[in-house]
Amino acid sequence: MQFWAIQTLNSLALGGLLFLLSAGFSLIFGLMRIANLTHGALFMVGAYLGATLLRWVPNLWIVALLSGLIVAAFGFLLEKFILEKLKGNVFSQVLVTLGFAYIIADFCLVTWGGDPIPIPTPPSLQQPLRVAGLAFPAFRLAVVGIAVLAAIVLYLFIERTRIGAMIRAGVDDMEMARAVGIPVRRLFSIVFCLGAGLAGAGGVIGGPIMSAYPGLDADMLPLALIVVILGGVGSLVGAFVGSFITAFVYTFGVALFPQLAYVILFLPMIFVIAFRPRGLFGKFAA
């Protein structure tokens, strides 16, 4: 009983982190039509920045915010000064994001070394929560809460504001969006910044569960890809649902059939690609 309860909570927490990672990934993919392959690296550099910042600012949530802002600023510069110059050439843009993924990974290795750096759980959340005789790690519950909160705020932004409607218009039909005068360049900046910031903050919030280590980027990026292929490109609801499906499959896969975790993870994705190429909620195929 404890096993199932804990694995369920682990899945929920991982799903929350995956949502923070993949919401931006999906929006960038949907609007700009590029798979941003730096996204895993942005998550990782966020975690490392968090580990360092925590020495000066001893509050995980404030550090997550700061780290998110720094990574968002980096994303802004990357989009503005490099991707923008390659506009219209999606293949080059994706290659550049891959290049930057390696550059960031090496930068992290040089700066923070090869050993994992733990990120402590906030003291107030170290005691497990006891419900019906079961013990739940309080921090993981908090992660789920944060992710749900982020999802609601993002949802309101995308679904209830004019800028959000412009982003959706661009996902629907980029050419017509431009033709009605929507400043799509600015939307690219906004979405890229937002996506990078969420990934960076996600790295810090995931820190107490995963810590910061070389290879965190490569562990997270495929999961984000799976989420987006499952949920559908450019769909926030898809990213949300896809994150939790992926997290449950992965967590239980690893716990029950450790040798087959990746098979179990990629199998549903192959089915989705074969039978529903646009994903569960998407408008076009990745």
Next chain:
Amino acid sequence: MATELALSVEGIDALYGESHVLHAVSLSLRPGTVLALLGRNGAGKTTCMSTIIGFLRPRAGTIRVFGEKISGLLPEAIARRGVGLVPQGRRVFPTLTVEENLKVAARPAPGGWTLEKVYALFSRLQERRAQHAGSLSGGEQQMLAIARALMGNPRVLLLDEPSEGLAPIIVAEVARTIARLKAEGQSIVLVEQNVKLALKLADDAVILNTGRIAFAGEAEALRRDETLITQQLGVH
């Protein structure tokens, strides 16, 4: 210039990759008038609209709106300089609501089109304001596409086959709307396969034939020249 043109297209060439579609095409739209752009399937009418709005860059030639050069600009910049497009196939944003379709395109101008005025013009849209545009009927989508273009308060309105695929009663409504916009002084380029409809509304007309100008002159002259119509457009 004594009488400045609303839109002047001067000798443009346009290509899709290697395939040369428009050859030295010129159009002159006088302010407050309707210019009909006619031609058979594949003549290059839509390509012409795409070049004006900036989807395609002309290889040669210049495009001006009220004297201001727009060729070479991005579509969003061309839209902001006052060109509104109602594209072939309507291309409303299907996952946005009717009202969102209008709001994202809004560029207010003093005394210009607003949500209220556009709803007054198309009351059906007001009834369906909260509905997703993708769920509208073809006629309603056409009205939304027109309304969306008007929300940008264009100085020049490009209408690409607004009657295509619509029931006769809806076509009549679209025609009434165009006539009304013209009466209010809107400058319009009207691309049509429905020659009768186009010539009824137009002051001037241009016929494209495989990407070249085959006729340019007053609509009245074309109305009287049935041989030319039959020969160029295959209809009466």
